[in-house]
Amino acid sequence: SQQGEEDPQALSIQEGENATMNCSYKTSINNLQWYRQNSGRGLVHLILIRSNEREKHSGRLRVTLDTSKKSSSLLITASRAADTASYFCAPTTSGTYKYIFGTGTRLKVLA
């Protein structure tokens, strides 16, 4: 099992701006997932990128993966106040049953 480390810890932007957050990990992976947590709620799966993919899009979300640098980034374009949440990455290795989450990036989008 391994833990992703999100960076920055906190991010504050204006509505309409783009938000970028990063994730680093230590060992090789099969895929990497991003989750969102609204205040007081459970995590919600946003997007999964496989180790043989470099970029993936889903609506206003764009995820990149650089396996040589063992890092991933999540870009939220044209942010909205409703995007205010904590974002977590989960790097996953085949045969691993433990999901270890980091402390996340707390995003605040100001209206």
Next chain:
Amino acid sequence: NAGVTQTPKFQVLKTGQSMTLQCAQDMNHEYMSWYRQDPGMGLRLIHYSVGAGITDQGEVPNGYNVSRSTTEDFPLRLLSAAPSQTSVYFCAASARIGSYNEQFFGPGTRLTVL
């Protein structure tokens, strides 16, 4: 299809009391897990299960027991509650073990130990 459900939503205990947090899923997922989340922190894995009859410890298992007698249910037992166990507890389930394994989370149980 309710997904992952947790009961109760809120609970207040006195130090030394025991209780069981319930978690159920109707997706027939093999993998289930329990996390705790303290204020301003990430999630820490308590226990997990890869199928009925199989459980294992996570990062912070002390003070907690689990069992998995059915695919659907994965209760978490606090044996003798302590103030350090005040936290929000999340249960999660995922369909496959291995390379594709999106986790579905329950709404959480907010526990306060006095």
